[in-house]
Amino acid sequence: MTTAVAPAPTPYGSLPTNSPQALRRPVSLPRLAQMRERGEKISVLTAYDATFAAVVDAAGVDCILVGDSLGMVCQGLSTTVGVTLEAMRHHTDAVARGLRRANGSTWLISDLPFGTYQESKEQALRNATVLMQAGAHMIKIEGGGWTAEVVHFLVERGIPVCAHLGLTPQTVHALGGYRVQGREDHAAQVMREQAKALEDAGASMLVLEMVPHALATELTNELKHCHTIGIGAGNGTAGQVLVLHDMLGINLGKNPKFVRNFMEGAASVPDAIAAYVRAVKDGSFPDNAVHAW
Ligand code: KIV
Numbered sequence: 001m002t003t004a005v006a007p008a009p010t011p012y013g014s015l016p017t018n019s020p021q022a023l024r025r026p027v028s029l030p031r032l033a034q035m036r037e038r039g040e041k042i043s044v045l046t047a048y049d050a051t052f053a054a055v056v057d058a059a060g061v062d063c064i065l066v067g068d069s070l071g072m073v074c075q076g077l078s079t080t081v082g083v084t085l086e087a088m089r090h091h092t093d094a095v096a097r098g099l100r101r102a103n104g105s106t107w108l109i110s111d112l113p114f115g116t117y118q119e120s121k122e123q124a125l126r127n128a129t130v131l132m133q134a135g136a137h138m139i140k141i142e143g144g145g146w147t148a149e150v151v152h153f154l155v156e157r158g159i160p161v162c163a164h165l166g167l168t169p170q171t172v173h174a175l176g177g178y179r180v181q182g183r184e185d186h187a188a189q190v191m192r193e194q195a196k197a198l199e200d201a202g203a204s205m206l207v208l209e210m211v212p213h214a215l216a217t218e219l220t221n222e223l224k225h226c227h228t229i230g231i232g233a234g235n236g237t238a239g240q241v242l243v244l245h246d247m248l249g250i251n252l253g254k255n256p257k258f259v260r261n262f263m264e265g266a267a268s269v270p271d272a273i274a275a276y277v278r279a280v281k282d283g284s285f286p287d288n289a290v291h292a293w
Pocket of ligand 1: 069231
């Protein structure tokens with residue numbers, strides 16, 4: 001029988017002991033596939049530091065994403081374009097350390113930031129290695145088309161990859177703003193082809209951001225080995241992701257329509273995160289009447 005390991009006390013307090021979660025089996029690619037097979041939704045949430053990593057893990061979230069949204073959330077940038085590899089390494093390292101100290105079992109995904117994988121597949125491998133060595137289990141890259149070759153190169157070399165289509169915030173200037181993607185027939189068809197190419201290249205996860213519900217559901221049904229994780233893509237995807245600060249209602253700007261503030265009705269931050277996990281698992285979040293297009 002596995003026993004929970006108490007976190008080491010520090011002069012600044014202890015990270016949470018993840019009581020039931022410390023007994024969870026670590027989340028892995030085979031476990032994510034099993035969840036998908038039995039129709040269990042995958043819960044994903046961002047985190048950027050050790051304490052929140054432990055709190056998110058203790059709440060039973062399946063995957064933590066160290067998103068380059070940290071540029072906005074932690075660094076006060078107006079877009080993710082200015083986020084550096086060193087910033088991603090720093091926060092990935094902190095989150096991984098928090099998970100280790102709390103005896104966590106959550107799968108850890110880290111974003112390759114803008115300009116660190118576009119040049120060549122060798123550049124992508126070099127920079128993905130930095131994040132993997134900081135403790136990531138999987139790296140995420142944005143975009144379709146040319147990225148399939150990069151995905152294939154990384155996956156062949158033992159780096160699990162999460163792709164990202166729809167609204168890709170690193171290319172917000174090219175897209176003309178934070179808008180729903182894939183509404184028109186041609187754009188939807190391009191997304192179908194890109195999603196299939198990414199799955200064929202070996203991507204085992206695909207974030208679909210601000211994509212119409214019907215298209216996201218269709219892609220989910222089409223992709224067998226690549227699990228779709230929606231954000232503003234309705235409730236037909238294999239899982240859901242939100243930015244931690246958005247779902248806690250502490251976004252400095254205005255929350256997008258697809259976000260629910262889980263602090264409403266919650267007694268504490270851990271309660272709010274646990275409510276998010278429950279709502280993803282039982283399918284009550286997102287509510288297509290409120291959060292989808
Ligand atoms: O950077 C991020 O947090 C993300 C999610 C919003 C999917 O990419």
